[in-house]
Amino acid sequence: MSILQTRGVKKHFTEGRETVTVLKGIDFDVDRGEIVALEGPSGSGKTTFLSILGCILAPSSGEVVVDGKPADEKHLARIRRQSLGFVFQQFNLFPALTAVENVEYALNVKGVRGGNARTEAERVIDAVGLGARKHFLPRDLSGGQKQRVAIARALAGNAPILLADEPTANLDSQSGTQILELFRALAKQEERALVIVTHDPKVRGIADRVVHIQDGALV
Amino acid sequence: MAVDLATKTLLHDKLRFFITVSGVAFAVTLVFVQVGLFLGLMSNASLTIDQIDADLWVTSHNTANVDFAHTFPETYVKRVRSTPGVARADNLIVWFMNVSLPNGAVEGTEAYALEHWGAWNFPRNVVDGNLEDLRRGPYVVIDDSAKKRWGAFAVGEYREVLGRRLKIIGRTVDAKSFTTTPLTFMDFQLAQSLSESTLRGNTTYILVKLAPGADVESVRAELQRRLPYNDVFTRGEWASRSRAYWIESTGLGLNMYITVFLGCLVGIVVVAQTLYTSTMEHIREFGTVKAIGGGNAEIYAILGKQATIAAVAGFALGALQAFALRPVMAKIDLKLIIPTSLYVAVLAGAIALCLGAAMISFRKVARIDPALVFRT
Numbered sequence: 151m152s153i154l155q156t157r158g159v160k161k162h163f164t165e166g167r168e169t170v171t172v173l174k175g176i177d178f179d180v181d182r183g184e185i186v187a188l189e190g191p192s193g194s195g196k197t198t199f200l201s202i203l204g205c206i207l208a209p210s211s212g213e214v215v216v217d218g219k220p221a222d223e224k225h226l227a228r229i230r231r232q233s234l235g236f237v238f239q240q241f242n243l244f245p246a247l248t249a250v251e252n253v254e255y256a257l258n259v260k261g262v263r264g265g266n267a268r269t270e271a272e273r274v275i276d277a278v279g280l281g282a283r284k285h286f287l288p289r290d291l292s293g294g295q296k297q298r299v300a301i302a303r304a305l306a307g308n309a310p311i312l313l314a315d316e317p318t319a320n321l322d323s324q325s326g327t328q329i330l331e332l333f334r335a336l337a338k339q340e341e342r343a344l345v346i347v348t349h350d351p352k353v354r355g356i357a358d359r360v361v362h363i364q365d366g367a368l369v
Numbered sequence: 370m371a372v373d374l375a376t377k378t379l380l381h382d383k384l385r386f387f388i389t390v391s392g393v394a395f396a397v398t399l400v401f402v403q404v405g406l407f408l409g410l411m412s413n414a415s416l417t418i419d420q421i422d423a424d425l426w427v428t429s430h431n432t433a434n435v436d437f438a439h440t441f442p443e444t445y446v447k448r449v450r451s452t453p454g455v456a457r458a459d460n461l462i463v464w465f466m467n468v469s470l471p472n473g474a475v476e477g478t479e480a481y482a483l484e485h486w487g488a489w490n491f492p493r494n495v496v497d498g499n500l501e502d503l504r505r506g507p508y509v510v511i512d513d514s515a516k517k518r519w520g521a522f523a524v525g526e527y528r529e530v531l532g533r534r535l536k537i538i539g540r541t542v543d544a545k546s547f548t549t550t551p552l553t554f555m556d557f558q559l560a561q562s563l564s565e566s567t568l569r570g571n572t573t574y575i576l577v578k579l580a581p582g583a584d585v586e587s588v589r590a591e592l593q594r595r596l597p598y599n600d601v602f603t604r605g606e607w608a609s610r611s612r613a614y615w616i617e618s619t620g621l622g623l624n625m626y627i628t629v630f631l632g633c634l635v636g637i638v639v640v641a642q643t644l645y646t647s648t649m650e651h652i653r654e655f656g657t658v659k660a661i662g663g664g665n666a667e668i669y670a671i672l673g674k675q676a677t678i679a680a681v682a683g684f685a686l687g688a689l690q691a692f693a694l695r696p697v698m699a700k701i702d703l704k705l706i707i708p709t710s711l712y713v714a715v716l717a718g719a720i721a722l723c724l725g726a727a728m729i730s731f732r733k734v735a736r737i738d739p740a741l742v743f744r745t
Contacts (some may be wrong), residue, residue: 197743200743201743204660206659206660206739206740207740227659227662227663227664230660230661231662231663236660236661236742236743238657238743239743240653240742241657242653242656242657242660242742244374244378244657245381245654246376246377246378247377249370251377253375254372255371255372256661258372259658259662259663260661260662263370264370267371267372303661308619315743
């Protein structure tokens with residue numbers, strides 16, 4: 151059963167007098183526990199599509215259903231809180247917070263507070279193998295370790311869908327491989343759907359399915 | 370407990386935090402010093418009125434303030450004493466006189482001359498001598514603030530006032546006038562004899578103490594009826610009128626408001642600029658807050674808390690600086706009065722100003738596109 155579904159998703163942007171169509175009516179499904187790699191050349195619309203899947207952007211037309219709920223434009227933030235976890239290419243950690251606090255803060259935003267948030271944050275930090283560095287600030291962590299914190303943040307709160315944007319782009323080859331293996335293990339273990347936007351051929355190795363996007367359409 | 374992103378982010382960049390706090394502290398110090406000095410000066414403008422134990426003051430018509438008195442017949446006091454509800458009434462002369470100093474220089478003094486010194490609890494701080502002795506001869510009590518302009522003096526010495534040698538029989542402290550002219554205290558009849566041409570048979574004020582239970586307004590109305598060419602003020606009104614004269618005639622009030630405004634403006638600009646720069650530098654983090662499900666409310670709370678912390682820290686530093694300046698000001702005879710209500714008002718003002726300064730950042734973050742988290 152699809153946990154993430156789009157039907158006829160289109161996206162237009164207006165630049166001056168010109169309207170640019172970035173997505174041309176995409177139908178897409180991801181099942182629970184499935185790992186999908188979304189590949190495509192630069193400018194193909196994959197980041198825009200990921201933003202729509204992540205309820206960060208609303209489509210110009212078409213329908214997005216997340217975890218059985220239609221992604222109504224008024225409730226995008228709530229859907230993001232409840233059903234989605236993100237991993238970004240630039241990590242996007244809060245530099246003033248330690249590794250465990252970065253995760254705990256995300257839980258706070260999702261409404262989990264106090265001891266429960268701290269316990270869950272420590273659990274996922276341990277799960278990504280950073281227990282010994284949980285009190286380190288991001289500046290004291292390597293790129294791979296930062297991405298592990300970002301994965302822990304995405305995993306925290308049991309969001310059923312994880313979206314990752316080029317998670318290995320800023321990592322060396324060895325760290326990239328480790329991160330992907332970790333990602334796959336954790337996603338499968340907890341039956342989470344995972345969509346990875348990537349240029350990295352290594353991602354194919356962990357994906358259940360590879361989807362290509364070109365000129366705003368799946369090919 | 371939730372993770373305190375606002376505080377941790379604010380303190381993470383200590384230099385920027387210091388600059389922000391310094392901006393607030395600068396404004397706070399400026400406000401405290403300006404308003405404190407203003408209140409200090411204004412307290413001098415009505416200090417004698419505030420200290421003299423009179424419920425009502427009878428003045429010549431249209432007298433602008435306590436220092437610039439005009440004469441009227443001293444016999445009017447009889448009409449006052451016979452008015453129902455008056456417990457006591459005495460003549461008071463306030464008059465500028467010249468003092469010849471031992472070094473040949475001539476300086477001014479503002480003489481306060483009363484018939485009965487003990488009845489009015491004034492001046493309050495007599496540190497040497499007894500005011501009741503003033504009636505016994507050509508004697509004078511001088512406030513210590515005169516040393517600054519007249520040079521040192523001591524009890525037992527003589528000073529020549531309007532050509533007559535008067536013996537110094539006592540000293541007071543903190544009896545001051547807005548004019549900065551040193552105050553001296555003498556017997557009423559002695560003052561009249563020193564300036565016979567204008568003061569003989571005249572007074573400049575009548576001090577009135579009401580009988581217990583007497584209604585101020587009724588007594589005042591009756592006095593006004595009996596003395597149609599004089600004014601009758603309550604102590605509060607007279608103090609306020611005297612202060613208002615100096616505020617309006619010297620531009621002191623306007624000057625204070627302008628300086629306070631400029632201080633606040635500088636504070637707002639510094640805080641707004643540093644908060645805005647900080648917001649722009651952390652824009653990706655705010656985008657991340659939105660991406661992980663936070664709304665504008667969460668970000669407003671972060672910015673609001675940061676502005677409040679900067680306001681409170683800046684207030685504390687500014688208040689400390691103003692407090693430290695008080696003894697320095699006192700050494701140059703400037704009084705810095707900072708009442709508790711001013712502390713409360715400045716703290717509330719600092720918080721309001723910092724939150725106001727954060728509004729520019731609010732506008733910016735309200736328009737953050739969370740999709741920026743995907744940009745490299």
